[in-house]
Amino acid sequence: MNALPVDTRPPPRAGRRRYLLCPPEHFAVEYAINPWMDPAQPVDRGAALRQWEGLAAVLRGLGHRVELLEPEPGLPDMVFTANGATVVAGRVLVARFRHPERAGESAAHLRWFTAAGFRGVRTATEVNEGEGDLLVAGPRILAASGFRTTAAAHREAQRMLGLPVVTLELTDPRYYHLDTALAVLDHDRIMYYPQAFSPASRRLLRRLYPDAILARAADAAAFxxxxxxxxxxxxxxxxxxxxxxxxxxxxxxxVPVAVPELRKAGGGPKCCVLELRSEGGPS
Known part of the structure; x- marks a missing residue:
């Protein structure tokens, strides 16, 4: 096996972040709105809560500030806070979910951001699933369409959040949100799974990020x-x-973490973490 190439640039620098998480107190797989969900498969809510607590502890241990959204009965996917909004420089665009099963999460996020004192909080008029499909990548937002968020929502996000939006098309239903197929690493570096995207989007990503980390199929399938x-x-x-x-x-x-119970609903670490970007910086 050939050795992996070593990056000779200066080491990446960590920034202190502020995150919103929601305990999976009502977590369950009661419906199927992505290929990973199977209501017939047992879910251990206690294990899900312990795994989520481990994730929260890791984030705090890295020096980040963790805020909590109160879970609500009847909304088993509220643990996936990343889908509930996108926050840029203190401006908040609250999600409008495609599936009615998750629609109530929008109001819960709206209440939290309003109570927390964020200004310019608005709920999307177009179908928009927050940081599930809108990833802030330095000077731009990488935005996906194909399964959940619409292309019209990309235009709305650009108007409301003040950053140029780059549209990418997802084509593999297993990777139904952008954050299952691509991760932003720092201001100008990403990692992604090329086969999750249309040929045109692959070409665009190669042009924008020629030194991106390309994930293998097995690692992409492991979320x-x-x-x-x-x-x-x-x-x-x-x-x-x-x-x-x-x-x-x-x-x-x-920093490896184990969240296999949450994966039964098609989620992983990022799905559980919504970044709260202030006007003064990333956190």
Missing amino acids: GLNAVSDGRHVVLPDAARGLAEQLRAAGFEP
Whole structure:
């Protein structure tokens, strides 16, 4: 096996971040709105809560601030806070979910952001699933269409959040949100799974990010790209071992976590973490 290439650039630098998480107190798989969900498969809510607590502890241990959204009965997917909004420079665009099963999460996020004192909080008029499909990547937002968020929502996000939006098309239903197929590592570096995208989107990503980390099929299927990066530390599923090696060779510090219960609903570490970007910086 050939050795992985070593990145010779200066080491990535970590930034202190502020995140919104929601305990999976009502977590369940009661419906199927993505290929990973099977209501017939048993879910251990206690194990899900312990795994989520482990993720939250890791984020706090890395020096980040963790805020909590109160879980509500009847909304089993509220643990996936990343889908509920996108926050840029203190401006908040609250999601409008495609599936009625998750629609109530929008109001819960709207209440939290309003109570927390955020200004310019608006709910999307177009179907928009927050950081599931809108990933802030330095000077731009990478935005996906194909399964959940619409192309019209990309135009709305650009108007409301003040950053140019780059549209990408997802084509594999297993990677139904952008954050299952691509992760932002720092201001100008990403990692992604090329086969999740249309040929035109692959060409665009190659042009914008010629030095991106390309995930292998096994690591993508392990939800390795559903990762949280602070610019140096990359929190990702422990099953994505090959991707962890690639990150280490590129100068990042992989931080493996285990969240297999949450994966039964098609979620991983990033799905559980919504970044709260203030006007003064990334956190």
